[in-house]
Amino acid sequence: MPTTFAIDSAATAIHGRKVLLVGLGRSGMAALKLLVARGARVNVTDEADVSKLGPGLMEASQYAEKIGVGAFREEWFDRAELIVVSPGVPLAHEIFRAPRKRGVPIVAEVELASWFVSVPVLGVTGSNGKSTVTALAGEMLRASGLRPFVGGNLGVALSHLPLAREEHDIAVVELSSFQLEATDRLHPVAALITNLTPNHQDRYPSFDDYVRAKLNIFRRMDARDTSILNARDDGTARHVRNAPGRTWWFGDPDRPGAHVRDGRLVIATDTLRAELDLASFRLPGAHNVENLEAAALLALAGGATEGGIAAAMASFPGLDHRLEFVLDSQGVRFVNDSKATSVDAVATALEAMNGRVILLLGGHDKGGDFTQLADLLRSRARLVICFGESGPQIAEQLAGIVSVEVATRLDDAFVKALAAETPGDTVLLSPGCTSHDAYRDFEQRGEHFRELCRAL
Numbered sequence: 001m002p003t004t005f006a007i008d009s010a011a012t013a014i015h016g017r018k019v020l021l022v023g024l025g026r027s028g029m030a031a032l033k034l035l036v037a038r039g040a041r042v043n044v045t046d047e048a049d050v051s052k053l054g055p056g057l058m059e060a061s062q063y064a065e066k067i068g069v070g071a072f073r074e075e076w077f078d079r080a081e082l083i084v085v086s087p088g089v090p091l092a093h094e095i096f097r098a099p100r101k102r103g104v105p106i107v108a109e110v111e112l113a114s115w116f117v118s119v120p121v122l123g124v125t126g127s128n129g130k131s132t133v134t135a136l137a138g139e140m141l142r143a144s145g146l147r148p149f150v151g152g153n154l155g156v157a158l159s160h161l162p163l164a165r166e167e168h169d170i171a172v173v174e175l176s177s178f179q180l181e182a183t184d185r186l187h188p189v190a191a192l193i194t195n196l197t198p199n200h201q202d203r204y205p206s207f208d209d210y211v212r213a214k215l216n217i218f219r220r221m222d223a224r225d226t227s228i229l230n231a232r233d234d235g236t237a238r239h240v241r242n243a244p245g246r247t248w249w250f251g252d253p254d255r256p257g258a259h260v261r262d263g264r265l266v267i268a269t270d271t272l273r274a275e276l277d278l279a280s281f282r283l284p285g286a287h288n289v290e291n292l293e294a295a296a297l298l299a300l301a302g303g304a305t306e307g308g309i310a311a312a313m314a315s316f317p318g319l320d321h322r323l324e325f326v327l328d329s330q331g332v333r334f335v336n337d338s339k340a341t342s343v344d345a346v347a348t349a350l351e352a353m354n355g356r357v358i359l360l361l362g363g364h365d366k367g368g369d370f371t372q373l374a375d376l377l378r379s380r381a382r383l384v385i386c387f388g389e390s391g392p393q394i395a396e397q398l399a400g401i402v403s404v405e406v407a408t409r410l411d412d413a414f415v416k417a418l419a420a421e422t423p424g425d426t427v428l429l430s431p432g433c434t435s436h437d438a439y440r441d442f443e444q445r446g447e448h449f450r451e452l453c454r455a456l
Helices: 007-013 026-037 055-060 074-079 094-101 109-114 130-143 158-163 207-218 234-239 286-301 306-315 343-352 370-380 391-398 410-420 442-454
Strands: 018-022 041-046 066-069 082-085 106-108 121-125 148-152 170-174 190-193 226-230 246-250 257-261 264-268 273-277 324-329 332-336 357-362 381-387 404-406 426-429
Touching (some): 018 026, 026 055, 026 082, 026 158, 082 094, 082 109, 106 109, 109 158, 121 130, 121 207, 121 286, 130 148, 130 170, 130 286, 130 306, 148 158, 226 286, 246 286, 257 286, 273 306, 286 306, 286 343, 324 442, 343 357, 343 370, 357 391, 370 381, 370 391, 381 410, 391 404, 410 426, 410 442, 426 442
Parallel strands (some): 018 041, 041 066, 082 106, 121 170, 121 190, 148 170, 190 226, 226 246, 246 257, 332 426, 357 381, 381 404
Antiparallel strands (some): 257 264, 264 273, 324 332
């Protein structure tokens, strides 16, 4: 039996193959189930220890032949015929050097899943706004009478789709740079880039490397497909050249696509011309209007109708942990924006706020430059409380720009915010960092914030 096999034939050649799954998060568990269902012989390895992997380890033991945790098992990499890597493990990790030299395919979970997905895929990537655009486009398709799968980096891993019991007509998939790094045959029929701004600089040597990972979304697209781009974004203008297929733009009235004019969403493409009243759209902030433009075009590329787009505009409540209003206590608003894991996302949150803000920043820093927030902080923030692993470093960056305090953990920061609040303030959790210093993910961090608010 050969030790490697071509990606082209992987979907039919997995049965009986020795596959190594690297990383056992949510997407890793989904990939494990898909691999086993297709007859692969799977070992699982993860650098995390047993205490961090929790109940997922017990579930994985029902599927995998062997599981090794606490450190990667080099000998398992030597025997693997295919390696499926979770997004949290960088492809630059030295453990991949030897199998790469041997020609062993190293693929992301979304790449694996795409070999078994038979419905059209709509892909969404970018630095900010991906989740809202993905979810809103899914609602537009659903309101148009279609049966979309909505997931990827958002919520449900794509590997669940080939095993799903319910029928789906189309898949709307959020794709992170980490996932796109290790894709080759993933082929969206429409791909949307929300924006391109510096992010994950703790993982990528340069911004250009980060952008290259994002642009991998276009790798397999052709003249029959649709590219959807942000006309307002400087990063997109600088880095996206010759996008495949027809191109629709959001934010430019002079090019095919969607824009807002006089309180109406104007859609003008080769397939639909419509104007929809924005009065029914409930999400706050100019960035969400931009997300609406983008989602409408993506849904339209997937077969949504004018009526479906309008219905979803009126009914979509927004996503948890994204500028989520939690509580008003004695004239002080509490807003959960735990999903904001970049400096740009914090800027977007601040721009959407009315009144003075007590801002909670911190977590595991990705190399962001928080001094870029200087003007917004001077005009909108009364106090910044920096918490978690990166709290002291962020406070150092912001010293002299705004009043700053340092807290050890989120609950300590929350207590400091309560001590400083006055009626009319907004206590805003918009961390600008990942949650991995103290939480499983941004959702667990956001839920902790909610619990702290509920205790009031």
